[in-house]
Amino acid sequence: MTSDPQKLSVLLVEDNAMEADLTLRAFTRINFINPVEILRDGAAVLELLEQWKTGASLPGLILLDINLPKVTGLEVLRKIKSTTQTSNIPIVVLTSSTNESDIKFAYEYGANSYIIKPVDYDKFVELVSTLCYYWTALNVRPELSR
């Protein structure tokens, strides 16, 4: 059982504004009440990473796209997962790329899941719902159990 799942924030990294908007709306549809922060490129995530390193509060879940401007999602993933302080943040790659090498590298760098976004919006909502419950409510995050 989680201590206080409601407080866990979700970081959504998505360059496409409409997609980001649709994702947010999906959260709304599933009555997801946790705070959701949106970053539009990889570089911004890396800036945030520096703050996390110095003690800023960590997000409960990162939803990460691959095709990002400036710094790719894979690079962001690698950096977060190879940083001691942030390596335990669950990261779900949420993308439309079916590129085999993307999938391979994502798991290699430590992604917790790799999800291909369905075109059908209802299906997408269902997927987001499952994901969030899994990572923010039903699952006990390792550092919280300590």
Add this chain to the structure above:
Amino acid sequence: MPIINLSGSFYNEHGFLCNVNFFADTKIENLRQLGCCITMSRNVLVGCFHGSEKLDKPMKESTNNDHLTPFTDLRFQQLIETAFEGIWTLDADFCISYVNQRICEILGYSKAEMIGRELSEFMFAEDLADHTEKREKQKQGQTERFERRLKHKNGSERWTLTSATPVQDHNGNFSGVFSMILDISEQREKERQINASEIQIQEILEVLHVGVIVIDEHGKIIFTNPHVDLMFKCDPQHLIGTPFISHVHPHERDMSQKALHKLINGKLVTTSYESRYLCADGSNFQGFLSGRRTLDADGNFSSLVVVVSDITKEKLANREIVEYKSFLETVLDAIPSYVFVRDQDGRYRLTNKAFSEAMGTTPQDIIGKTNLDLGDPVWIAEHAKKEDLEVMQTGKDWTNPEIEIVFPNGGSRFVQFVKRPVYDSQGKITNVLGVITDLTERRKAEGALRESEKKYRTLFESMQQGVYYQLADGLFIDVNPAALEMLGLTRDEFLSRTNTHPGWTILDEEGNTLPSDLHPSIVVINTGKPIIEKFYGVYNFKRERYVWMVVSAFPQFHEGETRPYQVFVTMHDITAEKLAEKELSKREELYRLISSVVSDYLFSTQFDQENNLNLNWVAGAFETITGYSFAEYKEHGGWRAAVHPDDLEQDDHDLQQLRANQKVITEIRTIKKDGNIAWVRVYSQPIWDEENNRLVGINGGVQDITERKLAEDEIRQSAEDFAALYETASDFSMQRDPYVILRTITDRACSLFGVSNAFVCLYDPEQKDLELRISKQPILPIGTHIKLGEGMAGIVAQTQKPVIIDDYSTWHGRLQQSDVSIFAASLGVPMLYGGQLIGVLGVQEFHPNTHKFNKADAHFLSLFASQAAGAVYSADLFEKIRQNALELEKRVDERTKEIQIKNKELETFAYTVSHDLKAPLRSISGYSTLLLEDHADQLDETAKAYLNNLLFATERMDKLIEDLLTYSHAERREIKKTFIDLNELINKILAEHGPELDQGRFTIEKVILCKALYSDSEAITQALRNVLDNAIKFSSEQPKPVITIRCDSTEDHCLISIKDNGIGFDMKFHDKIFEIFQRLHLSEEYPGTGVGLALVRKAIERIGGKVWAESEIGKGSIFYLEIPL
């Protein structure tokens, strides 16, 4: 034997001893009555008196003479002791009271040992009963003589003749016995032996297989043995008492009677003769009689013993032998082989007609003669005898499978000669059988056949013209080497070909490739008409070019048939023909020369005192051959001086043979007066001194064969040249590396000419100069450029003609920079190919001696150079082609790399497309959904319908992009082969359709015969999934959909077929359905993007398979996937 001399008898008061005839019988009786005990042993009488006074007187009276001398005790004693008879006296108890010395000798005891012992102790137990009986009789006073066994001291038995006389005392009471004993043991033994031998004789007579008959002096039979009864077939003993002569055959009685008479009368002692005898049953037999008269002890005729044996069978056997012999002779005479039998002395015992005729005589005349008698030379006769003896000693056959024999009357024959030992009845080898089979005729016939076959084969194998035979069904059955050479094939390659073989390219005169049915042999087979001397080109794989040839093809027919059973094809390589023509004319010229020179001389030589050969005379073309006159020749030193120094050894050898009395034919070089060498053939015949066994001189003939020798040399040389050229050509044909070819050229040139250097300069058409490319012993640095017209090579290149230089080192035109200081005979020839200068080939011999090149050398080197030029030219071309190929390969590599890069780009592009095209789709879909769901109250039905259409479109678009990606992925992805379990894979794919199929509406039939497959799993899965999807999709409307899946394996394929009973399609769209984005139905009816079947085809084609379908509208479809195993 008398005891004492008859002239004296003795007596004393105890008794007397005298000859039996001394007393008259009455007197003896008288004496007995007077109480004298008288015993007789042989012719001695012994008397015992019991009272001398009583008998003294009557004795005296009765004797009435003084012959009977009274003997003293001593003398009596002596007499008794020395008597031959043993004498003993027994007392009344039958104990021994006296024995004489003789008894002791007979029984082996001393007197002391015997005296006082009972007689019975000297007897055997079994005789005691008899002894007791005799004792009783003696006690009663009976005198007895009997034979008695006594026991010797050593236990052996002694037989005695005993006379025992009881002795009475004065009162007439029994007081003992007086016995005289004679040892008859030996006599008994002899009697026993006689008895035994009589039994033996009896037994022998019983079992004897000859009749034994004894006849008395009257000619009557008195004895027959059992065999006589058998012979005469009568009852036992039936002949006894009958006259012998009555059993002789009447015709022969006279003769028999006379013979027997002579025996009986003693005119003959023995006789033997044959005659016939009558048997009891009336039959008769042929008997052999031998008779002997026997005499009695007085030498008078006693009886006639005849022995008769039945020789009827023997007679018959003899007759058979005679008949068989005559039969054998007839057979022997009838067979063509020569047959004889010779004995140890080499005398002929038997021959047949063929042999005797060949020996020039008759069989009768030959018998008993030896080879020597028949006029053979001593050494032959001795040799034959030696061989005969060897056969007799070893007992083994002697065979000479083929030998030439000269018969006195048959000439020389080739024969097979076999000698075989002949055994006599004792198993000893006494004769030799010889069989000589004439092989002359057979040999001739065989020889002729072999010769003709050989000639044909030789011709076929060696002819320059290519020949092959092909059966009407197209099968090649024989080919000669020339044809194989022209076609550039091995025999096996050729014989396994057909005219439709892809490598069998034949061009017509204009250079067009002929289809196989217009190949000359096929045309002839089809038309039955010959093709005469037509021009064709055939591609030769070895030479890698077309060989042009004149071809004739002749159909061959079985009698009475109109279609040929085979075709006979001849091929004429034009170049080969020209060479052959040249060779022919050359030979003809030589033969003309040879035939124009026919001359010889005869000579006679003799050894002189110093054992030197002296030429006595010559006749014929002596001067022409030697160049000397007869006198000059002798003065010069004769034959030995004229013989070429190198051939003196041969001459010595020849002379040795002549000294061994052997003819010599030799070919030898002689030096003529002008110093020229003449080859001569010498026929030498030894003149032999038989008496002293030595060579005394030589007769002979000498023939000048110089021209022939030269011609032979030349022919041999040219044959060798051609062989060398041929070898070179074949060497070259193996090579493509220019350096190896150049090295082969120079190596071969050196070995062909036996020179130390050969070089090649190649011509550079651009620079118009020569470059020295290779030299075995370079006199210029390799790579030196030589201008045309300079040096030998330059001149050769400029004139394109051979140049011969006797000594390059002193030649005026030598290149200054060349490094040659000693004599260097040089020859250079142009290397021309198709009239084009390729280079210059040169040979050089560095030798202070003499080697010089001549025109023939130049000609030969030119031939060689043209071969070499061809090889260099092709190597050059090949090198260029190789360069081109390398270039091409490089370009292909580059292109491949480019394509790989492009492919990579395309892949990236496809993913980008999928990603970037899908993002807007998601937005469209997302907002449409949001509108429909969140703002439904603000929308009317039409707006809702539009939004639904929008959603439907995005869905289709999504599917389309997905399929497109799969398709493009299928096109480019790497093939990975693994083992695939088809059954499992099909089940897996069907499971994906779980709900549809599980409702039980679909019937799925599976026949999986090809279970495992080694192929690309993804491709197969994609193909199968799409085809199965289609089958399910297009049959789902059927009331009872049936899908049949079969996997069969053929020889090298797995054939998967998926059959449905769905809506089917029109076969005119067959090709269309496999194209991308092609659909036969509206997507509202059957959803789909039009990529599925295109993907199936792409996937299967990527793994080397094939896809096709069979269908009929309304009946269903079958899709086939053929996948290589």
